[in-house]
Amino acid sequence: MKRAATAKFLLSLVGPIALIVLLSMPIGPLSGGLGIIQPVGGIFDVGRGLDQQSDQRIVIPGIDSEITIIIDEWGIPHIYAESVFDAFTGLGYMQAKDRLFQMVMQTYLAAGRISEVVGERAVTTDMFHRSVGLRKSAVETFEWYLENENTSTDVAYALEANRGLTHGVNAFINSMTSANMPIEFKLLGYTPDPWQEVNSFIWAKYMTWGLSGAIRDLDRLILRTKLNNDTMYHEILPSVWPYTVPIVQEQYNLSIDDYPYAPGGWPAVLQSDSVVVEEDIGDLLVQPEYEPLLKVFEEVTRVFGDQEYVGSNSWAVNGDKSASGGALLANDPHLSLQAPSLWYEAQIVIPGLLNVQGGTLPGTPGVLIGHTANIAWGMTNMGADFVDLFVEEINPSNASEYRYGDEWLPFNVVEEPIKVKGGDVVDFSVNWSIHGPCIDGILGDTYGLANIAMNWTGNGVTHEMLALGLLNRADTLEDYFDALYWWDGPPHNFIYADTEGNIAVTVAGKMPVRSGYSGKYPVSGSDPNVGMIGFIPYAYNPRAVNPVSGYIQTANQLSIDPDEIGYKILGPQDEGYRARRINEWLAGASSVTAEDLMVLQADVVDIPARIIIPYVLDAWDAAGNGDSDVQEIIDILEQWDFSMETNLTAPTIWVYLLDSIKQNIFDELTRADVSLRYAFTPVLEWILKENISYYLDDKSTQKPESMNDILVAALQSASATIRSELGNSTADWIYGLHHTIVIDHLADMTSIGNEAHRGSIYTVNVAGGWQVKHGPSRRMVVDFGTTSKFYTVYPGGQSQVMFSKHWDDLFDLWFDYDPTTKHYSYTEEYFISTATKFAADYGGSGAIEYTIIMMPKEGTL
Numbered sequence: 002m003k004r005a006a007t008a009k010f011l012l013s014l015v016g017p018i019a020l021i022v023l024l025s026m027p028i029g030p031l032s033g034g035l036g037i038i039q040p041v042g043g044i045f046d047v048g049r050g051l052d053q054q055s056d057q058r059i060v061i062p063g064i065d066s067e068i069t070i071i072i073d074e075w076g077i078p079h080i081y082a083e084s085v086f087d088a089f090t091g092l093g094y095m096q097a098k099d100r101l102f103q104m105v106m107q108t109y110l111a112a113g114r115i116s117e118v119v120g121e122r123a124v125t126t127d128m129f130h131r132s133v134g135l136r137k138s139a140v141e142t143f144e145w146y147l148e149n150e151n152t153s154t155d156v157a158y159a160l161e162a163n164r165g166l167t168h169g170v171n172a173f174i175n176s177m178t179s180a181n182m183p184i185e186f187k188l189l190g191y192t193p194d195p196w197q198e199v200n201s202f203i204w205a206k207y208m209t210w211g212l213s214g215a216i217r218d219l220d221r222l223i224l225r226t227k228l229n230n231d232t233m234y235h236e237i238l239p240s241v242w243p244y245t246v247p248i249v250q251e252q253y254n255l256s257i258d259d260y261p262y263a264p265g266g267w268p269a270v271l272q273s274d275s276v277v278v279e280e281d282i283g284d285l286l287v288q289p290e291y292e293p294l295l296k297v298f299e300e301v302t303r304v305f306g307d308q309e310y311v312g313s314n315s316w317a318v319n320g321d322k323s324a325s326g327g328a329l330l331a332n333d334p335h336l337s338l339q340a341p342s343l344w345y346e347a348q349i350v351i352p353g354l355l356n357v358q359g360g361t362l363p364g365t366p367g368v369l370i371g372h373t374a375n376i377a378w379g380m381t382n383m384g385a386d387f388v389d390l391f392v393e394e395i396n397p398s399n400a401s402e403y404r405y406g407d408e409w410l411p412f413n414v415v416e417e418p419i420k421v422k423g424g425d426v427v428d429f430s431v432n433w434s435i436h437g438p439c440i441d442g443i444l445g446d447t448y449g450l451a452n453i454a455m456n457w458t459g460n461g462v463t464h465e466m467l468a469l470g471l472l473n474r475a476d477t478l479e480d481y482f483d484a485l486y487w488w489d490g491p492p493h494n495f496i497y498a499d500t501e502g503n504i505a506v507t508v509a510g511k512m513p514v515r516s517g518y519s520g521k522y523p524v525s526g527s528d529p530n531v532g533m534i535g536f537i538p539y540a541y542n543p544r545a546v547n548p549v550s551g552y553i554q555t556a557n558q559l560s561i562d563p564d565e566i567g568y569k570i571l572g573p574q575d576e577g578y579r580a581r582r583i584n585e586w587l588a589g590a591s592s593v594t595a596e597d598l599m600v601l602q603a604d605v606v607d608i609p610a611r612i613i614i615p616y617v618l619d620a621w622d623a624a625g626n627g628d629s630d631v632q633e634i635i636d637i638l639e640q641w642d643f644s645m646e647t648n649l650t651a652p653t654i655w656v657y658l659l660d661s662i663k664q665n666i667f668d669e670l671t672r673a674d675v676s677l678r679y680a681f682t683p684v685l686e687w688i689l690k691e692n693i694s695y696y697l698d699d700k701s702t703q704k705p706e707s708m709n710d711i712l713v714a715a716l717q718s719a720s721a722t723i724r725s726e727l728g729n730s731t732a733d734w735i736y737g738l739h740h741t742i743v744i745d746h747l748a749d750m751t752s753i754g755n756e757a758h759r760g761s762i763y764t765v766n767v768a769g770g771w772q773v774k775h776g777p778s779r780r781m782v783v784d785f786g787t788t789s790k791f792y793t794v795y796p797g798g799q800s801q802v803m804f805s806k807h808w809d810d811l812f813d814l815w816f817d818y819d820p821t822t823k824h825y826s827y828t829e830e831y832f833i834s835t836a837t838k839f840a841a842d843y844g845g846s847g848a849i850e851y852t853i854i855m856m857p858k859e860g861t862l
Contacts (some may be wrong), residue, residue, distance in 0.1 A: 002247055003574075005614075008009060008364050009112065010249045011508065018101075019558055019777045024754055025748065026777075027523075030317075033312065035504025036425075037194070038136070040429050042310055046752060047601055047751075051618055052314045056851050056852045056853075056854075057851070057853045058853075058854045058856065058860060059176075059717055059853065059854075059855055059856070059858055060855075060856050060857070061094070061169070061172050061856070062857065062858065063085070063090075063150065063168055063269075063857070064087045064168075064456040064855060064856075064857045065083065065084050065086065065087050066082075066083045066273045066857065067083075067089060067176065067853075067854060067855065067856055067857070068080065068081070068082045068087050068090065068091045068836075068854070068855035069081045069082075069836040069853075070091050070842070070853040070854075070855070071567055071836055071849055071852050072849070072850045072851050072852070072853070073796075073831050073848055073849060073850060074301075074809060074847055074848055074849070074850055075799065075807065075809035075828055076099070076798065076805075076826075077346045077347065077348070077800035077831075078091070078092075078095040078347050078348070078798060078802055078829065078838060079164070079168070079347075079348040079350070079351045079358075079491030079700055079836070079837065080095070080349050081351065081836040082350070082410065083351065084350070084351065085158060085162055085165060085354070085355075086161055086162075086164060086165040086168070087165065087855075088162075088165065088349050088351050088355065089161075089163070089164075089366050090165040090166070090168045090319050090348070090855070091169060091349075091855060092165070092166055092169060092347055092349055092361070093165060093168060093170040093172075093173075093366075094167035094169035094172050094173050095169075095347065096166075096170065096363045096364065097169065097170040097173035097183070097196075098173050098654060098800060099172065099341075099345065099363075099799050099807075100341055100363040100801050101170075101174070101801070102185040102670065102747070102748075102801055103168070103182055103341050103363055103747060103801060104184040104363045104364040105118075106118070106747060107204055107205055107207070107363075107364065108129065108151065108204055108206070108364060110126070110129060110133050111136065111203045111204055112130065112135065112139075113126075113127040113128070113129070113130035113131040113135075113136065113498070113808070114127065114135040114416065114419075114420070115224065115782060116419050116420065116422065117420045117421070117422055117426075118191050119189065119422065119770065120249050120422045120423055120424065121423075121424050122417060124421065125443070125633060126301055127218060127419050128417075128419065128429055128442075128443045129297060129298070129301045129443055131299075131429060131431060132205075132418040132438055132440045132442055132443050133438065133440065133455070134415075134431065134433075134437070134438045134441075134460060135203060135206040135207055135210060136203055136206075138206055138459070138461055138462075138463075139199055139202035139203040139205070139206045140199055140465075140484075141462050141665070142202050142206070142461075142462045142463055142464075143198065143199045143654060145462045146159060146160050146466070146467075147160070153250070154558040154669060155467055155470060156302060156467060158470050159366075159466045159467050159470040160487065161464070162367065162470060163198055163201050163366045164368070164706075166200060166201065166365075166366040167196050167197065167198045167200075167201075167347070167515065171195050171196050171256075172195035174195060174196065175821040176592070176724075182800055184802075184803075185747075185748050185750070185801075186421070191422075198301040199662055200364060201364055201366060201466070202814075204362065204364045204365055205351045205362075205365060205465055205517070206463075208362065209459045209463070209465065209490040209491050210459060210491075212382045212493070213387050213388055213457060213458075213459060213491040214710065216294075216295065216298050216388055217386050217388070217521075218297045218386075218388070218389065218390040218520070218521065218522050218523050219294065219523065220289050220295065221294075221521050221522055222287060222291065222522045222523060222673060223287050223291060223292060223295070224237070224238060224342065224707075225490040225522070225741075226618070227287075227673045227674055228669075228670075228673050230443070233669060236466075236684065237670070237679060237680075237681070237684060238573070238679070238681075239573065239732070240563075240573060241559055241563070241570060241572065241573060242574075242576055242577050242681070242683040242684075242688075243541070243683045243684065243686060243687040244577065244683060245558050245559045245574075245577040245580070245581075245582070245677050246450065246577065247558065247560065247561050247562050247565075248494060248506060248508075248543070248545045248554070248555045248557065248558060248560050248561065248580075248585045249506065249508075249544065249545045249560060249561040249565070250545065250548055251545055251548045251549065252545070252565050253505075253544045253545055253562060254540055254541055255422070255482060255539070255540040255541075255544070256540060257540045258507060258541045259342070259540070260486060260538065260591075261512050261538065261540075261541055262512055262538065262539065262540070263489070263535065263537060263538055263561075264466045264487070264488060264509065264511045264536070264537030264539045264562070265463065265486070265487055265488075265511060265639050266486075267487075267489060267491025267511055267535070267536050268535040268536065269515040269536060269537070269539075270535030270536065270537070270538075272514075272567045272568055273540075274301050276277075279382075281855075288439055288448070289448055290444055290449075290453075291448070291849050293444060293448075294441055294443075294444060294453070297443055298440075302402065305663070310581065312335045312382065312384070312556065312557040312575050312579070312767065313332070313333065313334040313380065313381035313382055313557060313580060314333050314555070314556050314566045314583065314765060314767075315330075315331065315332045315334070315336045315379040315380070315381045315496040315553075315554070315556075316330070316331055316334070316493065316496070316552060316553060316554040316555070316583055316587060316598070316601075317329065317496050317498045317504035317505075317552065317553045318330075318495065318551065318590075319502055319503075319547060319549040319552070320496075320502045322551040322587075322590060322591055322592075322593050323592070323593045323594070323786070324377040324592040324593060325594075325784070325786030326502075326786070327500070327502060327727070327784065327785040327786040328498035328499060328500075328502050328504050328785045329594075329595060329598055329782070329783065329784055329785070330377050330378075330379060330496060330497070330498035330504070330595060330597075330781075330782070330783040330785075331379070331598040331602060331780075331781065331782045331783075332370060332379025332380065332381075332599070332779075332780075332781045333602055333777035333779065333780045333781070334370065334381065334382075334629075334777070334779060335774050335775060335776055335777055335778065336775065336778040337416075337778075338475065338691040338742075338744045338773075338774055338775055338776055338778060338796055339744065339747055340743065340744050340745065340746045340747065340751075340752070340753050340808075340809070341363075341747070341797055341798070341800070342363060342778065342779075342795050342797035343778055344361070344362070344364045344778060344779045344795050344797075345360070345361050345362070345799065346358075346359070346360060346793065346795075346799065346811075347359075347361050347368070348366070348420070348831075348833075349473075349786070350795075350835070351420050351836060352522050354474065355473060356373060356374055356476055356636060356671070356834055357372070357473040357474070358371050358830055359371015359372060359793070360374060360779050360781075361387045361451065361779070364811070365464070365466075365469075366469075366590050367470060367473050368469075368473055369469065371781075372791060372832075373473070373474070373476055374476070374496070374500075374781055374789070374832075375476040375499055375500045375501075375527070376475055376476060376477070376478075376480070376481060376497065376499040376500075377498050377499070377781075377785070378472065378481065378496065378497050379495070379496045379498070380494065380495055380496075381492045381493065381494045381496070381555045381557055382493055382494075382557055383494055383508055383556075383557070383560060383574065384557045384572065385492065385512070385560075385570055385571055385572050385576035386520060386571040386572065387457065387459070387491045387492070387512070387571075387795065388455060388456070388457045388458075389436075389455075389456045389457075389513075389515075389518075389520045389524075389532075390440075390454070390455060390456070390472075390522075390524075391434070391435050391436040391437075391453075391455055391456060391523070391524060391526030391532075391535070392452060392453055392454075392523050392525055392526060393436070393439065393452040393454055393527070394452075394525065394526070394735070395452055395523045395527045395529045396409045397599045400450055401414070403452065403526070404526075405435055405437065405527060405528075405529060406528070406529045407523040409503075410435065412433060412434060412439070413432070413434075414430050414431070414432055414433075415431045416428075416429075417430055417431055423794060425552045429442075430442070432451050432452075432834075433454075436454035436455070436456045436532070437454045437455045437456045437457060438454065438455055438460075439451035439452055439454050439455075440453055440454075441453040442514060443745075444527075444635050453523065454526055455492060456532070457491075457535065458490070458510075458511055458513060458533075458536075458544060459490045459751065463489050464487040464488070464489050464593055465487075465488055465489070465490050468484050468487035468488040468509070468677070469484075469485045471484035471487065472484040472485070473751045477501075478499060478501075478505060478546070479505050480498050481495075481505070481507075482507070482764065484537050485507050488509040489510060489511045490510055490511075492508050492509060492510025492511070492512055493508070493509055493510060493511055493559075494506055494507075494508055494509075494560065495508075496555055497782060497786060498825045499820065500751050500785045500789065503546070503547055503786075504546075504547060504552070504553055505544070505545060505546045505547070505553070505650045506544065506555060507543075507544045508542050508543040508544065508554045508560050508561075509542065511536040511537075512536055512537045512542065512568070512570060513535075513536055514534055514535050514536060514537060514569075515534070516531055516532065516533075516573075517532070517533075518531050518646050520530075520571045526645065538580055541566065541568070543560040543561040543566060543570075544717070550587075550588070552588075554584055554587055555580070556575060556577070556580035556582045556765075557575035557579075557580075558573055558575050558576075558577040558580040559574050559581040560572070560574070574679060576682055576683050576763075577683065577762065578607075578609055578682070578763040579684075579765050580658065581608055582764070583601065586601055586604070587601075587818040590726065595783075595784035595786075595790065595792065596783075596822070596824065598821075599792070599821045599824035599825065599827065600784055600822075600824045602766065602777070602780055602782070602824065602825070603759075603763040603766050603823060603824040603825050604763070604765040604766060604820060605644050605645040605646060605759045605766050606642075606643050606644050606763070606765075607643050607644070607645050607655065607761050607764055608643075609686065609761050610641075610643045610655045610659075610763075611643040611661070611688065612830050613660075613662070613685070613689065614638055614641075614643070614655070614690050615629060616708070616712060617658065617662075617712050617715075617716060618635065618638065618639060619639070619709075620654065620709040620712035620713050620716075621635050621712075621713060621716060622710060623709050624713045626713060628717065628720075630720045630724065631707070631720045632722075633731070633842045634658075634716065634719070634720055634723075636652055637650055637654060637731070638654060638655075643786050645736065645759060645760050645761045645764055645768075646736065646759055646799070647735070647737030647757040647758065647759055648735060649735070649736055649739060650731050650734040650735055650736065650737070651736075651738060652736040652740070652761070653696055653727070653735070653736045654719070654723065654734065655725050657719045657722055658715065658716065658719040660719070661678075661715040661718045661719035662685065662712065662715040662719075662720065663680040663685060664677065664678055664718070665698050665699070665711050665712075665715040665718065666680075666685060666688060666697060666711060666715075667679075667680040667696065667713055668700060668701065669700070672700070683776050684761070689708065692708055697711050698711075727739075727794060736757070737757025738757070739759055739771055740757065740771055740773070740815070741754070741755060741756060741771075741772055741773065742754040742755075742756060742758035742768070742773040742774075743755055743772055743773070743774055744774070744812070745794060746803070750803070751803055753796070753797065753808075753809045754812070755798075756816070757774050758767055758809055758819060760776075761783075766800065774798075777796070777815075778795060779793065779795040780792075780795070781792050781793045781814065782827065789828040789831070789832075790829060791832055792827035792828065792829055792830070793828055793830060794811055794814045794815045794825065795815060796811070796812045796815040796816065797811055797812050798811050798812065799811070811828070813826075814826035814827060814828065831843065831848060842853075
């Protein structure tokens, strides 16, 4: 596409010059020195080796036999090998070749070691990750695998795959020259250490942590305390959002005899054994450290995007609703959009054992979202809360102890010295209680001794990598159930379809059964009878299989009606508007095709706008107000179809109007010094539909206001704000002038996008905020029709090299909406079972960019 080609050409000219200028400025961690501008060995030879486009034969000592890697036209490797070790050696080498800077930085981030690379500016971030304990838990998990390797072939497979990946990464690191070293390392003056096997476990822990619900206990406590009105609190933050459509409409239990334990073999608790109460916080005051602690957590966890926006979509359709009679599946996980992408596409083939393709996470051995020959699966975050805070009582006579029942127990003090590039080692330690790490140590001694312990279901040993190895080799519904039994980190919704026509969804992961507390607020850690006493049996996890509706949809909303499952699952989850749109679309569809699912993935109908604007129009009609400025807005809204398209003015008006309505209706929040981010749209919908006079009345006036009064006032306020900020000309209100997408480079060296973008926070094609930096991180559509077809795309490219054609070629497909087809573009995967067939079918067609042959030693070809 011409636009992309022009941008790349300009970047190739400006990029090196801009970098040279940056190096002369004291603005941060750029420390490569002037040596990097030399013609050989500096930045000018970057890409000569990394953007390789010719066939290669390389020696990789330690592999068993020849490995063939075919790189297709999109830079996606198709890896063919004879053993697990060799296959994942190929994957590790390709991940490192295309994404080494990303792999190193994300692992150092999770392990709390970023300061070693960029200096003291990262010390707080490192303290945070040391406090959470991700590396500690990863080491414990890795040791569990080593201990069980000889007694489980599936554990042995997972370790062998990881050893192969490690071998391949180090093979690339050992072969690095100036030509193929990532430019970011040159700028930082840093050479990466050898890759370690535990690194994959560290990154896996970080991904699950980032999607675990953060520390909502503090959020709820602060909100409840400030409101000082429990009736209002429960209306503002209900346990279940109004009008939500749960994922599981027909619960499907597995046999408790076949699966007697919770996921991962953890203790299962029958509902009759649990006692869950909601604490009466009474006179409990918000401790001075709660808000600073919450702020630190929110800032550091933004790598996954604002929690307000993080989400995903998935749906599956069976043969009764599809045109072909086969099952269909679609998935688009919503995460922070970054360059390079979180995802790295690959196919891995071992004859008779493995043939899997899809999205891998660089630095991990396996496909997280994708398909085999017979099944496909996608993921959405469950969105529930699996992080509880316990306030430990410190022994006044011995600060190294805390109360648990009638005893004073010693904290387990874990020393976490932080090495700082160009500086001294920063001494830091973390107190661990029986409930977990005391996370407030990050605040130093400003608020006293660290005593807020985090009980996270992902801490300690978990088995996600075992689950992934099984899922990558699965071919049946039963295989899928068996694989997800081992997914025992924080839960996700795994949607499923297969060549037999089955569709399913399983909420995989261990869900706690709490006793003596609700998990909503921090509680005292001194009572041994208060805590997580076990988990829901895997057999009873929320699950649907082949429902009578003919479809399943998930969009981070409530997994299941609590009355249907008999267990308390702490939420609330997503507000549910994407789910409602998907549900109405699928319920009314028939003869569905893969292209129809692409259209749905691109859908930008804003459901709240469709619900709320008619109330506004009715209020204006009833008011008889002659305000010409407002009437101009009304005329636009009356003609709008509620689609958040970039060439329209109505979407811009709607964003301003919704904000104005919330300001006018939720004055109770602002008077209590509560942010309007707690003014949730489903609650607003409930207030309007039920005409809840308490909220519709403006408490600052003596005369009670009606719904019409409030909505007209909101209209007038929105009109004034729009004209003040954007001007009086409606030509300046066009949505695409203000709503743009920006995907930043991990080191802020450049960006992708910077163009008008369709959608909103509530649309299926999610695009929250004015400057969109989070959304569909990967789109996938699977068609198990007469011939299986697989379509994928993500916003970026396979290569980390900004001057490579594979830096952003996939973004062009992901971004360019076709108004004729009414969807975005995709790649159709080359899912070929052998390298010989791939070459025979596509040799000379342009589908094969180049081939790498890996040999165990010289002369083996």
